[in-house]
Amino acid sequence: MLNSNKKRYRLRIVIPAYPAFNIYSSIAKVTTALGPVCVASVANKMEGWDVEVIDENNLRRYGPRSDSGGADHEFLQRQRPADVVGFYGGLTSTVPRLYKLARFYRGKGVVTIAGGQHFLEDNITEALNSCIDYVVIGEGEETVKDLLEALQGERDINDVKGIAYLNNGKIICAPKREPLTDFDKLPLPDFSLVHYARIKLYPVERIRGCGMNCEFCTVKGKPRCASPERLLGCISNLLETKDARHFFVVDDLFGQQRDETIRFCNMLRDYQKNIGRRLDISVQIRLDKARDPELLSAMRQAGINTVAIGFESPIEEELEAMNKHIKPEHMLSLTKIFHKFGFLIHGMFIFAYPLKESLKFKMPAKERVRHFKNFIRKAKIDTIQVLLPTPIVGTELRHRLAMQNRIYPIEDVGWEYYDGNFPLFEPDEPMTAIGMQASIRKIMGKFYQFKYMFMLGLNIFSFPALIFFLHNIKPGWRKWYRSWRNNLVRFGGWVTIRGWNSAFKKDKFLQKLQKAKERLKK
Numbered sequence: 001m002l003n004s005n006k007k008r009y010r011l012r013i014v015i016p017a018y019p020a021f022n023i024y025s026s027i028a029k030v031t032t033a034l035g036p037v038c039v040a041s042v043a044n045k046m047e048g049w050d051v052e053v054i055d056e057n058n059l060r061r062y063g064p065r066s067d068s069g070g071a072d073h074e075f076l077q078r079q080r081p082a083d084v085v086g087f088y089g090g091l092t093s094t095v096p097r098l099y100k101l102a103r104f105y106r107g108k109g110v111v112t113i114a115g116g117q118h119f120l121e122d123n124i125t126e127a128l129n130s131c132i133d134y135v136v137i138g139e140g141e142e143t144v145k146d147l148l149e150a151l152q153g154e155r156d157i158n159d160v161k162g163i164a165y166l167n168n169g170k171i172i173c174a175p176k177r178e179p180l181t182d183f184d185k186l187p188l189p190d191f192s193l194v195h196y197a198r199i200k201l202y203p204v205e206r207i208r209g210c211g212m213n214c215e216f217c218t219v220k221g222k223p224r225c226a227s228p229e230r231l232l233g234c235i236s237n238l239l240e241t242k243d244a245r246h247f248f249v250v251d252d253l254f255g256q257q258r259d260e261t262i263r264f265c266n267m268l269r270d271y272q273k274n275i276g277r278r279l280d281i282s283v284q285i286r287l288d289k290a291r292d293p294e295l296l297s298a299m300r301q302a303g304i305n306t307v308a309i310g311f312e313s314p315i316e317e318e319l320e321a322m323n324k325h326i327k328p329e330h331m332l333s334l335t336k337i338f339h340k341f342g343f344l345i346h347g348m349f350i351f352a353y354p355l356k357e358s359l360k361f362k363m364p365a366k367e368r369v370r371h372f373k374n375f376i377r378k379a380k381i382d383t384i385q386v387l388l389p390t391p392i393v394g395t396e397l398r399h400r401l402a403m404q405n406r407i408y409p410i411e412d413v414g415w416e417y418y419d420g421n422f423p424l425f426e427p428d429e430p431m432t433a434i435g436m437q438a439s440i441r442k443i444m445g446k447f448y449q450f451k452y453m454f455m456l457g458l459n460i461f462s463f464p465a466l467i468f469f470l471h472n473i474k475p476g477w478r479k480w481y482r483s484w485r486n487n488l489v490r491f492g493g494w495v496t497i498r499g500w501n502s503a504f505k506k507d508k509f510l511q512k513l514q515k516a517k518e519r520l521k522k
Helices: 034-043 073-079 092-107 121-128 141-151 228-242 258-275 287-291 293-301 316-321 328-340 365-379 396-403 433-447 452-470 473-506 509-521
Strands: 009-015 049-055 084-088 111-115 134-136 163-167 170-173 201-204 246-249 280-284 304-312 344-350 383-387
Touching: 009 034, 009 092, 034 049, 034 084, 034 141, 073 092, 084 092, 084 141, 092 111, 111 141, 121 134, 121 163, 121 170, 134 141, 201 228, 228 246, 228 258, 258 293, 287 293, 287 304, 287 328, 293 328, 304 328, 328 344, 328 365, 344 365, 365 433, 383 433, 383 473, 433 473, 433 509, 452 473
Parallel strands: 009 049, 009 084, 084 111, 111 134, 201 246, 246 280, 280 304, 304 344, 344 383
Antiparallel strands: 134 163, 163 170
16 A cells, blocks of 8 residues: 555556567667556546656666666656556566566565566466566556555555455455457557657557467457547647657557548548648558558558568468468468558568477478578568567467477576577477577578668669659659668668677577476476
């Protein structure tokens, strides 16, 4: 319980820093997580509460940095003492840092709360034994409001749904809270609550949930939709208050509820015409939406320039194991349609997905790498992300691998390695764990190379000639921009991979992997 004599309380929500080398590190410097902002925006409307969000991955130069990475929480507590601290556990790889911060704040007598995808049923005990006072299960907007009122003594803690906590050493799991359906009653996300950050790419959403049922994903259930007007309101509010221009719609599948999606695109197109501004928007979308030219046309007119597509694999047996309902032979033709409409394509892949026992299929690492490289080249994908399968808690994949006793023990290969760059389970034969990791580095290393720095120079000199020969600045600009942008990103990717390789050499992952393999055999 909180000190009842205080007139105002402070809630600090912390997005923990990624491990030293992580695939998200570069993009995290220009954006932030949407979930903590949504929760903070609700709490900030409560009487008697001041709320702030600290994103440890996006701290300006003058921000309170710690020598060990992340924010300086000693400084924050001296300057603006928090009464309650909430931790975002949306990415499993940040959980060790999250627990470290929870121990620090618990030592200061601060109430600690944690929520996010990591804190499903399997991890509740771990969290409560790691200096977390309350675990929020599921969406947090309504739960955090009830929980803060209970901590103030304004409501009985037993009446708060969607939480777990310890009572005299016994774990109490409250009844689950029904998923949100009326999003319009929530305040718009207030990004001014994110302190010390420099946000250039703003996350927004309209739809939560996904009905595709992929084996490796925790996002399940019938999609729940906010109105197109609300999403447009989020974008217009950010443009007017933050002069925002770049947005990422974080919906797992843009294009769900097709007619309303097209209506939103038309509204966004008209809005940009009225204000005389052109926005840059990225979305995640299914490859088969290429069969809907009306949707794609509406998206382009709305300023949607980049589509992130989960190709996952060019190998049919792996797609079947993932519960993906598409054939590799259809992928190339569908990708061409997205290019025809002028979209930049970010391709997301999972390498060496573990097959189900009923599938009798074996492919050496070298041949798999060749399949991936050939597909990426033929599809002319603009940027790529190739990761290893990650058995995240709460997924069917983790359950299947656990039943087969293939997951490396957390004692050896900890949560900090759950980011897609490390082997976390015994792979299918003839693959090896080290071979899996080396393979994705080969694919990414082929795609992101130092030579693209020189290509950037050629882009600069070629621009006037390209415009001259095409006799039209608009298509000339588009063609030049695509080449320039891709060369810039691919050179930047080379820099990131180089830094990752350097950090990996200093890490002791290979020794930990060997211990994990030995423990698994016992």
